Amino acid sequence: MLAGKLRATEMAYSFPAKTNPTPVEVDDFIDAARRAFKGDNSVEAMEAVTEKFQGLAANREYIRDALLTELKRIGDERHNLASFAPQSFIIHRAPPFSLRLNLWLPPVGSSRKIEQEARIYSYQKAHDHNFSLLTVGAGGPGYNTRVYEYDRGTIEGYEGEPVDMTHLEDTSLSLGKAMIYRPFVDVHVQLPPEAPSMSLNLLIEEKEIVDEPQYFFDLKTSTVVPMNDNEVGRRVSFLEAVGHFADENCASLLFDVARKHKTPDVRAAALHAIRTAFPERQPEVDAQARSDGHPLVLRETASA
């Protein structure tokens, strides 16, 4: 299922903090998640285990020990230069589930630090997710967030494309409170917390949607802003650069990518690279775009 199920709602998927939650062990939580998840019902499964997840977040000794264990693992594997995610720790892996601990910092320090953290956390940048996310406040006052919903099926995903979003709620992820962000439905913008805060996240990897692009959204103009630093975005950036250095050997490979890649953004970027490097081959680009038929790819035709 590409787009999550839309529902008539006026609020984000939120669950208030429990009074005196009973701490839950991680194995008990993962067992409950396995029982609830049937392969294509991530949001429903997350709803079913939310209370247990709030209990896991209340197990502070578990979080401490898991955090320090992960820190040691990272220290032992420092040769892995690509794994740097400075404010986030994966503290448990049990495919398709993973538990992640995120730190949220108020905007203090140098401009570069603030800019860097804003980029890492997508502060002030409205975005959707290509994965289901259950999150609970695990420390501090929690980040603030403004939540909208939209229908992924109504957009093509090109830069500046108008998108119809409904504002659901302004809220914060306070201690013990849980929220579910539905893939390709919920759009939210995170605002920094008043003091350092922490969230515990449950992610469920769903192979059929994880390769679909996430988008940023310009809330002032209600338009799509493609991401350039995620899995799809870095492929698109690479292909855009290739267009400036490609020779004939590259051209045939670019046509292969345009024909075979499963992601329309990548197919469109491959055709765009061919247009850049070999303007004389526009008729072949047009033919491939028409054969593809996806609206994003069709934008690469000469007449678009």
Place this chain on the structure above:
Amino acid sequence: MSQDTDKFFRIISQLDELLIPGLGEGFWAARPIFAEMDRAFLNGWSICRLEEMLHGKELLVFRDRNALTINITKGYAISLALIGEPPPSLFLYPQHYMARNVGDTPLKVRRYRPDRPMQNEIYDPQLRLELRDEITLAPGEMVERDGRSDVLDWESTGSTGYALRLHSEGFGHYEWAFDRATLAPSGATVLDSFSSQVTTAMQMLTALGVPVDRGFIEAGLASPYFHVRWETVRMIGQLAPEMSEEALERLKDDPHPAIRRAVEKTRQMNAGRQAASN
């Protein structure tokens, strides 16, 4: 395999052999290799990565701000910078590089240098940058950055420009930012990822409010990184106040002046509180 892919692999192999970790100023011995790193090299890289993409392999290209990584090891890195409008600030990054304009249009490059000697670890708010040089880098031309003193400010006035860069290993822990108007420092950012994660974990543990073992605190106090020792002291204040005096005693002769000043200030405050309570 084309000639360009052969060239790409040959150059990577030569760089792997030459630019080993700890080489320091020996980095500049790579000039003859960099002289060969041109658009054909980039075409070879493109072919290799496209083939990987088509075969469903992990794409080893990452985007960090406005640069794509071409290769990265512990001893060096190669990137393709996408040049547009200059960023809002100027940055002094402790890493040498050689750079070539591999795009189709000229690029403007301004070179700034500090007006006094500086140490990467010791933040000096009195320091100022001075504009030393402004050049137009034509397609194919190259420029070098001395990472101990040079701030290079790139600009493409038309379409996106492309600069191929060969970076040395880093030789400092902090990137300094400077205000573009006043040329004064506006902050420093931690570059070492693991030490940054250590301080993140300390902040998380502080937010969690749960006791931590002495070994973790000891490791923090003994860290070679100024910001880790600093964060350890803050964590102790929240999670293990009984260790505060011991930590202050250990850090009173810290090599970093900011920590020595903080120790002195904290001791004065503690003495004031003690006097008031008596």
